[in-house]
Amino acid sequence: MIAVVVCQFVCSGLASCTSIECPIQNKVELVCLSGDTLKDTLTVSTIRKDGTDTILLNRKQDATGFSLPISSQHDIDKLVFKTEKLAVVDTVWIEKEDLPHFESVDCGMAFFHRLLSVRSTHFGIDSVVISKSFVDYDLSTAHVLFYFKARP
């Protein structure tokens, strides 16, 4: 009986296995929707820590929806929206709360966000509103709705 107990325990240890279950969709992005198809070419950029700018969305035409990166840990993201036909530049401020998110030590870390407010200048943008305040792995629902002014 003792031999049976020991052998079965060793065998069960050898036969045991583990699995890692990390989410397949692990991008956290800001999903934006345009109220109507934007009959224009849209470029979105931002200013980095060193003062240089970087393009987040490059010359997107007839935009109805687009995704933008969101900073991991910064209270307010400042984005610059430039449209070519109307030849205007708008600044958008997205105020948010950053929430560390953890799945497993094998999956890496992420930040989720809670949008607190969004505001903009109004040269080419008519209005901007928060549609869904919680930003996580779900990219199927829009977080921010943009309503652009009519193009000539």
Add this chain to the structure above:
Amino acid sequence: MLLVFAGNAEVGAQRFLKLEKDTIPLFRGFAVSFDLAGALQMQLSDYGQYEGALRLNLHDQYFPIFELGLGHANHEEDIVTGLSYKTTAPYFRIGADFNIMNNKHTGNRVFVGFRYAFTSYKVDVAHPVYEDPVWKWDTYYNVDGASCNMHWCEILFGLDAKVYGPLHLGWSGRYRIRISHNDGSVGKTWYVPGFGLQDSSSLGYTFYISLDI
């Protein structure tokens, strides 16, 4: 004639009842045990648990049991993800084992059993400072003392062998079913004291040494 028949029937009933009477007392003592598998796991990996148990022996068949342990994890800077995870907390399980052997009084036992378990624990998760890939700002990822708890059940199968005198050696294989959990603000937790890794198998095991008292 009727009286004789009635008298015989009474004697027969007494014999039947006498045969059915069990001479083994209900309370057969209790045993204390220590889980060697959890302690070995603690030495060989960065998580594990120290666990002891007190088990009553009722008629060599029913074994109410209380298990108390201390779970610990200290995973420092994962080589792939760079994440560190720390927790230390007690947990308990309460339940019963049933000896399903035909001859229950040999000292060797084959068990099936169930447990209810609970733990309340705090988790620290950290990552070295890194640069935001777009904005290039320094980013600090740090969760300190997130309060979490979990209720779960276990169904188990086990063997227990008498080694010498009151000394027993045994193992149990367990299937764990999570009833409810609160992972705090962190999203999910990794190692849960007493439960093991949440993102891994639902199966668990113990390998214990016990002493009948």
